[in-house]
Amino acid sequence: MNSQERTRGDGRPDRPAKGERLADWADGRLGIYSLAKSQMRKVFPDHPSFMLGEVCLYSFIILILTGVWLTLFFEPSMAEVEYQGSYEPLKGLMMSRAFESTVEISMDVRGGLLIRQIHHWAALVFVAGMLAHMMRVFFTGAFRKPREVNWLFGWTLLMLALITGLTGYSLPDDLLSGTGLRFAQGAILSIPVVGTYLAMFLFGGEFPGEDIIARLYPIHILLLPGIMLGLVVAHLILVFYHKHTQFAGPGRSEKKVIGAPFMPIYVAKAGGFFFLVFGVLAVMGAVVSINPVWAIGPYRPDLVGTGAQPDWYLGFSEGLIRVMPGWEINAWGHTLALGVFIPFMLFPVYMTLIAVYPFIEAWVTGDKREHHIADRPRNVPTRTALGVAWLVGYGVLLIGGGNDIVATQLHLSINVITWFVRIGFFVLPVLAFVITRRICLGLQHRDRDKVLHGRESGTIKRLPHGEFVEIHEPLTPGQRFTLTAHEQPEALDLGPTTDANGVRRRVKPGERLRVSLSKAMYGPGTQVEKPTAQEYEEITAGDGHGH
Secondary structure (H helix, E strand, O other), X not given: OOOOOOEOOOOOEOOOOHHHHHHHHHHHXXXXXXXXXHHOOOEEOOOHHHHHXXXXXXXXXXXXXXXXXXXXXXXXXXXXXXXXXXXXXXXXXXXXXXXXXXXXXXXXXXXXXXXXXXXHHHHHHHHHHHHHHHHHHHHXXXXXXXXXXXXXXXXXXXXXXXXXXXXXHHOOOEHHHHHHHHHHHHHHHOOOOOHHHHHHHHHOOOOOOOOHHHHHHHHHHXXXXXXXXXXXXXXXXXXXXXXXXXXXXXXXXXXXXXXXXHHHHHHHHHHHHHHHHHHHHHHHHHHOOOOOHHHHOEOOOOOOXXXXXXXXXXXXXXXHHHHOOOOEEEEOOEEEEHHHHHHHHHHHHHHHHHHHHHHHHHHHHOOOOOOOEEOOHHHOHHHHHHHHHHHHHHHHHHHHHOHHHHHHXXXXXXXXXXXXXXXXXXXHHHHHHHHHHHHHHHHXXXXXXXXXXXXEEEEEEEOOOOOEEEEEEOOOXXXXXXXXXXXXXXXXXXXOOEOOOOOEOOOOHHHHHHHHHHHHXXXXXXXXXXXXHHHHHHHHOOOOOOO
């Protein structure tokens, strides 16, 4: 019986409720019910690492909510005022209205300091979550077709988050943020020919000018968050459409997903996890002080705070410049500060390599298939080693960005730390690459032995002739499938360099490069051959001493 056929107790027809009539009206024009019925029960694979992306999403939502609240009290003005607020140590000091309003938010607005600190911690967690999430995607190969575009969306979000963080902690106009802006201005000035013009345009004149805070403010609260919000929505749409990748296992294939339905299980778990993330950030904002601008003081161009450091996610960019030797050359009547410009340009190059890697790997392998099964990092040793090498290089530069803090805390010479970073930037990633690939190959050997001989049980058995052997427990068929389901691409080969008549075949440089990269990634010594069914049958058909 539908809503039009229902009757009251006296037999008269009963009209549906207003909400039901509105739902029927909307469904008749938008098809919401049929769309929801087909999509809300969509099955998604599940894995703890997927929560890294959710941490990013929920941190972003909290950033938006707390940021909107802060805009109600913050004044982005560099007009000079004399502080007469409630915080006694600053009374009588001249400062910008931006700094004064930040102190007022922290000292006089009820809950202001808590919201400020939640906002700042959420920004740090947001960037950390994105970096960890992208590394999870990288190490498992979840960037392959059809997810390359989503990888670029995530990478763009990471870059925008770095810029948004820079503009955000520059707004209070305290001594720390002013030092960061001075650093940024110096890097811009190092750009040949146009650097001076760019700096004058950005700051509205000589540093620090009177317009920079007013210009950063709309960029921070409107332009960048608006772009990021659009990218987040597009990213989630593609995630919903393609679903997460799933690890190999019984019943799972490129076309078959095993997991939980989006509604109600996935939605319920996501909702609970949001409040967990919000709660952790609230506790951090309440008990862990961050960016105490009242203790740092207002910005003055003639002062630099001891131990001035940017937030951690920009520390490695500063590390590039700190450890670069001073190098200036004169060309055509202009002084080129290469000691600043070269590391300044290395930062976007470093990040661009991350963005284009999925396309490089696809070009090297020539694989045009869709991939919905995630790789175990040990089964792609070269890719895993590259990722670890990148992280080690990042960590080394992070030490360089805080070389003065490391020196004072560990009682070391700052020159020793600087030379350690200069040498380590070139040496340590290479060592990390070699060691990581060896570890991956060792784990592959262990998986191979486990498939062929079973799992060690710890039980020792003595045979009739006196030999002692350990009993191995054979794996289940599902466990053997999981350990052997991965693909092992073969390295490309140039083929014969001459034809049947002895004429040398012309090989394009691009093809040579592709073959060389293919051999480096999948050539001899880069992977352990999987056990075959014939090998397993030969071993299990023996006398069974190992089982």
